[in-house]
Amino acid sequence: MFTISSLAQQLGGEVIGDGSMAITGVAPADQARAGDLTFAEKPSYLEAAEASHATAILVPGGFESASKTLIRVKDPRVAMAKVLPLFFPEEIHPAGIHPSAVIDPTAAVHPTAHIGPHCVIGADVSVGERSVLMGGNHIGRGSRIGNDVRLHPNVVIYSRTQIGDRVRIHSGTTIGADGYGYVFDQGQHRKMPQVGNVIIHDDVEIGSNASIDRGALGPTVIGAGTKIDNLVHVAHNVVMGKHCLIMGQVGFAGSTHLSDYVVIASQSGIAGHLKLGTQATIGAKSGVMRDIPAGETVLGYPAAPDKQAKRQWIAMAQLPDALRRLKILEKQLAGMATPGS
Incomplete structure (x- = not known):
């Protein structure tokens, strides 16, 4: 079992809130239960995490929460990659x-x-x-x-x-x-x-x-x-x-x-x-x-090159409309032509 503080120490993170609570699992915000750690990279993700049952949230620097304990780290995804093996260790194959x-x-x-x-x-x-x-x-x-x-x-x-x-x-x-x-x-x-x-x-x-x-x-x-x-x-x-x-x-x-x-x-x-x-x-x-x-x-x-390719794709998307307008112009020009010209 890990506490929030012990996980933060392993991650080089900062605890904002009660670090003594136990963390027993890891889950996305929409599936988190009491005891779980989740993470939020953006403010919208933080809102979802705060509304969840998660006990703590991994966040980047500067994030605040009135309802959840946070672990502030440099990069929440990197921190999660380090945390997951603690809770889901690889199968051990005996010699x-x-x-x-x-x-x-x-x-x-x-x-x-x-x-x-x-x-x-x-x-x-x-x-x-x-x-x-x-x-x-x-x-x-x-x-x-x-x-x-x-x-x-x-x-x-x-x-x-x-x-x-x-x-x-x-x-x-x-x-x-x-x-x-x-x-x-x-x-x-x-x-x-x-x-x-x-x-x-x-x-x-x-x-x-x-x-x-x-x-x-x-x-x-x-x-x-x-x-x-x-x-x-x-x-x-x-x-x-x-x-x-x-x-x-x-x-x-x-x-x-x-x-x-x-x-x-x-x-x-x-x-x-x-x-x-x-x-x-x-x-x-x-x-x-x-x-x-x-x-x-x-x-x-x-x-x-990506900018050139994107311009080409935009131009291709505009071709049907350009062809339609060309046909209209051709009809107009044909109507303007005088006999024998």
Whole structure:
């Protein structure tokens, strides 16, 4: 159990009101009960939180309340992200190897790791401290899995993949499948062997049913702290920088390079061999066919600078009315024309 004051201390926050009351849970304002902590980023949210049964509210600096105890913090969302694990800790997986797991004699599995049912660990694989393979995971020959890695059920890791520390990969994702490489030869498409690998740096999270292909020759690289959503396809030899955000259903063609802090919104397609600069932002459902400079935001298909794209959308919306007026003008001009002119 936590008190308001003990939570504020952990968050570096300031208590406004009675800090001795117990906090037993966390909930949104419309579902909060006595004992719950909720949060409010805006005055309208604060009104809803004050009308709720919540015992305390996380707020930014400057907020006041006559009816609720507040914890003032720099950023309520960041504070909530720190609070939630206190009340909803991750499932603990005890160290050990399930009897149904198949582990090659040359593999090195740390004694603190958890290997769940029906896992297959190939030759010369290493699994680091406290890492968890939940079940049905296949780890290919020569792969390296760091410390505190968590592979959810049915994640498949192809050979020679390198995974850093504190990486999370969700169910159904495949890392290191062959890249899409073919050459046309005598009337048929001949497969170009994909002999590279995948390197995933520390603190990466990859959603469910994603696919990250191995490089054709060198590696496909996912930079430290990058977060990849569900149903994303990363083609061979793509290189992502640090702390990128890739949202659902994004597709990358081969050999594109992302610098650090790139954000790509859902259902966008990125052509091959491009460069996306630091803090570039790609709007949802965009088709990127050119390099994007650092800090630029683009939208649309083909993607254009956001202001330009918005002007184009406004102009497109005005086309039906413009066409109607054009037809009226054409009729007027036709009526004004003299015979034989």
